Amino acid sequence: MALILENISKIVSLSTEEENLFLTKVEIKRYKHKTVLLNAGEICKHSYFVNSGILRSFTINDHIVEHVLHFACEGWWIGDMYSLLSQKPGNLFIEVLEDAEVIQLSKENQDELYEKIPKLERFFRILTENSLVAHQERLMDSLCLTAEERFEKFYKKYPTLLQKVPQKHIASYIGVTPEFYSKMKSKLLRS
Incomplete structure (x- = not known):
């Protein structure tokens, strides 16, 4: 759990008590190569922090062509942001590319943590802002x-x-x- 706490500490400082509360709200999971964590059409109920391994998010168009949107390696977060935030069915698949250990945080627990540890709301806001900037840069790269x-x-x-x-x-x-x-x-x- 040290890696996820280190990731959080780059943006906000949590007390030992807050760290312990955070750790009670997450779950460590191990997944084998090719495991699909989320299918298009499902509601994304978790965000995933990668302790080890590699994950990818992708969509499949009407011509059965895959389009990779994101890779997540050790120390990165991944999820279907549209579905997670709206709690509506999403368009993304999330798949394990290399055997992985991930820490999953449910939407329900994330919302509870926002109430109990307001600093985490700031942490996830900054993560979301950084993600938005990266996606905008990638879109500009694709165009230019x-x-x-x-x-x-x-x-x-x-x-x-x-x-x-x-x-x-x-x-x-x-x-x-x-x-x-x-x-x-x-x-x-x-x-």
Whole structure:
């Protein structure tokens, strides 16, 4: 539980009593590779903090093509924000890409923690703001950068994911076909 408390302490400072209360409201789960934590059409009831492993969120369009929206590695949070906040069925799948240990926080417990530890509301607000900024930046990159520039940016930002995440998922994340990604990666890594 040290990693999640360290993650929180980067933004807000909790007393030992507040930390202990927080820890009573979360649950550690271990999941195997390819486990689906959330299906599109379901209501997201938890946010997930990754202690170890890798998760991804994605959607599938009408042509059965996957579009990866987000990866989450050790120390990152993931969830279907629309569904979690609205408590309506969402459009995202969340899948385990590498055996993972996650800490899940239910929406109900999160709301209770906001009442009992108002600093956590600030923590999650800042997380949400950072997520919004990252998604806006990614949208701008998709509109303004070439595929090669998006790949280079991804590589610089997440160098360890290139070895751990299947190429087809990275290709989907940067918005290219797996075949184009493979050619582009070979060319760019040779230069």
